[in-house]
Amino acid sequence: MALPDENKHWVLQSQNGDHAAFESLIRAHQHMIHSLTFRMTGSLADAEDLAQETFIRAYQQIQSYRGTAKFSSWLYRIGVNTCLNWRQRESRRSQIHDTWAKSAELDLSRLATKCDESEHPVQQALMKLPPKQRAAIILTVYDGLNHAEAAQILGCSETTVSWRIFAARKKLKQLLGKGGKNE
Amino acid sequence: MNDSELNNLLKSVPMPPRPESYWKDFPGRVATLLPRPSKIRRPAAWRLPRLSWSYGFALACLIFGFGVGLWQGRSHPDQMTGLEDKKVVREVMALFPNRVQAIIQDEKGIHLVLSDQPNVPASTPIWVRACSSHGNCFTAVTFSGQQLQFDGQPVEILAGRNGNVMVVGTRMFWTSEEPDRAAEHWRIRARTLNDTL
Incomplete structure (x- = not known):
């Protein structure tokens, strides 16, 4: 990770x-x-595509970066929004595919599954969370942010983050617990 | 399983490795896709009058539209007014794609809350009406995940899967499943507009 001064210089140059x-x-x-x-x-x-999209969006919006927050937080927020928008796009696309497949009388079960990388049960369980709950878990557990910082990035209140994390943990424990099934 | 064990389990999943050449090439590949400098939006002086004219015109149309809506509402009290007019809301959303965070109507008139950037994700539209015990009321159309101010306090408006609406603040919680429950000193009514917008 670059030093803050280096970041500042690169941001100015990018602007x-x-x-x-x-x-x-x-x-x-x-x-x-x-x-x-x-x-x-x-x-x-998908991660590669979204990372690419995040950086392109960041460049398009870099004039709006004022330096009040850390550049990494600003960029992270763009990344989270890009992922959340992608979920909605994907969901629409999948609905269209389903409709198309039904009309073509295709057996959907024979279509190839796409996520060979997410075979790990923990990642599978994460994928079963609603996207906003998943984002809250990623920010707080993987990136170690506190609820206030996560709320800033997710653009919601701390209470909402706490609630999302509570709900996500409950579901993850069910999915990953000893008695839970992660089909 | 406690929270700490769950955290450890979550963190135990490694990121699938990518070859070193991927990390070396990725920045360059993205850089080739970046728009040329001239395409980046800058607040150039010559653009401002044109922008302000176009936004001014759009706002004038909006105010006129709302004015007509409100006038019609007053003339026909049984009809829906202002923000309940889906057509008006649709037109506002079309004028400012991905920028409308909320359209609020209170005793001072109608206000638009717009994001600086077109980055408001598409989500379930929600109609909210709230009245405080002091008699201050406002109506808003917003979107799931957006925030409204209740007495200056940010409150998040969320749509549930079964079409219910939740209003979540630091000190308040209200759900349309129990609509008569007062949240703090607010009486709230809310519903999703998903099927009609």
Whole structure:
């Protein structure tokens, strides 16, 4: 991870349209964003697409970055929103596919499943959470943010984050507990 | 399983490894997809008058539209007014795609709460009406996951899977499943508009 002063310099340069400076910002934050996008999607290919989309959006919006928050937090927020929007797009797309498949009388069970990377039961359990609960777990458990910081990134109140985490933990415990089944 | 054990279990999952060449190439690949500098939106002086004209015109249309809606509402008290007019809400959303966080109507008039960037995710639209014990009322159309201010306190409006609405604040909680329960000193009514917008 880059030092804050280095980030500041690269951000200023990027705001002046310097692609090389933005490339440095990507290099400094690519692991963080890939980790987020993988935990949110459970797929390496989708994680790559979303990481790419996150950085492109960040570049398009970089004029609005005022330096009041840490650049990584600002970027992370774009990443989370990109993932949440992707879930909605995917859900719409999947509905269209389902309708199409039904009309074509295809056996959906024969279509290939896409997430070979998410075979790990923990990742599978994470994928069963609603996206906003998953995002709250990723921010607080994997990235170690407190509820206030997570609330800032997710654009909601601390109470909502606490509630989402509570609900997510309950479900994860059911799915991953000794008596739970993770089919 | 306690919380700490669950955390350890969650953290035990490794990220699938990628080859070193991937991390080396990824920044360059993204950089080739970045828009050229001239395409980045900048607050250039020559653009401001045009922007303000277009936004001014859009707002004038909105105010006119709301005015007509309200006037019609007053003329026909049995009809829906202002924010319950789905057409008006749809038009506002079309004017500011992905920017509308809330449309609020109170005793001072109608206010739009817009995001600086078109980054408001599409979610279930929700109609909310709240009246405080002091008699201050407001009506809003917002979207699941957005926040409204109740006496200056941020409160999140959420739509449940079964179509119920929750109003969640630091010190208050209300759900449309128990609509008569007062939240703090607020009387609230809310419903999703999913099927009609």
